[in-house]
Amino acid sequence: MTKEEKFNTIVSENGERIRNICRYYNSNVEDQKDMYQEVLVNIWKSLDSFRGDSAMSTWVYRVAVNTSLTFTGKAFRHMKLMVDSDTTNLNSILDDENLKQKLAEEKLLERMQLELNQLSVIDKALISLLLEGLSMKEIAEVIGITEPNVKVKIHRIKSQLKEKLKGEQL
């Protein structure tokens, strides 16, 4: 299989994953396209180093997340995490039944959006992977830290978000 064929296979099989990561970080469609292209450029550049040690999806997420951290089109401080009510696994952040129901309400979603964007760049990366439905083990493989460390970090983020959203009146 040539490099080009390998590349096309990866893109066709993982295009949706990459697009999702791009959507999390950019509200503007043009910015999403720019970042998508940059992720593809980085996949191409890193393709020779793929040895199959990790799952292809984990490898693709690594490239996507690492690109988002160094995305040349945006300064770190302007990096935003965009979620909407259709975001898959949104309830994995707030696993409280009442809050899940309330998420249907626009006001709470906006509040949640605001709080998510107060998170640090790394916490945003962790949340974007959680929203993608990755397990703690897979997130650990993408970020390069231990699974217990991921659990601690995610737990801390969830607790902070819950605490901040607890007082929200609908």
Add this chain to the structure above:
Amino acid sequence: MTAHEFDTNLSKLTGKLKKEDRHYATIVKVVQIFYWIFIPLFMVKTVVEYTNSHEISDIISGVALILGFLFIALSFRKLYKEYQYVDYSLPTLEMLKKAVCRYQPFQKRALGIVPGLLLMDVGLTFEWMGEGKSVLDSQLFFLGAILFGVIIGLVIWYFKYKPLRDKIFALVREIEQ
């Protein structure tokens, strides 16, 4: 944004990526041309000078300068490859740590060009000695030029790369917390 919108440009992008690979190959080729043309020219110069003067210092000077250029050209090629091809498929923490190392002002791998610089120093010293100048003159000139280069490099690093290094380092610390 639909998948179709993303994918319509895929073939165009593949062309762009191939072009990028070619761009890298071109740069490497230019560097290779630099030393494969420049070095024989310097060899000819050395032989001509020795034929005229029969001074052993002309040979020492020429060979040292040729080897110095060769060493630096090869080091440049290696460093360019490392900088151009950042591996984005590494775990995030590892990629960021490597980025911190890349943006440090003084790096162990930069020591690789020291032999090349020493050879150039030897070449320059013998060249100047042949012209009747003292070793001290050539050393002062050479060290002054190196010091000037280091200062310019540090100023560029401080304004261009240090802020980036600091931000990446903060991310590393945050992940490791």
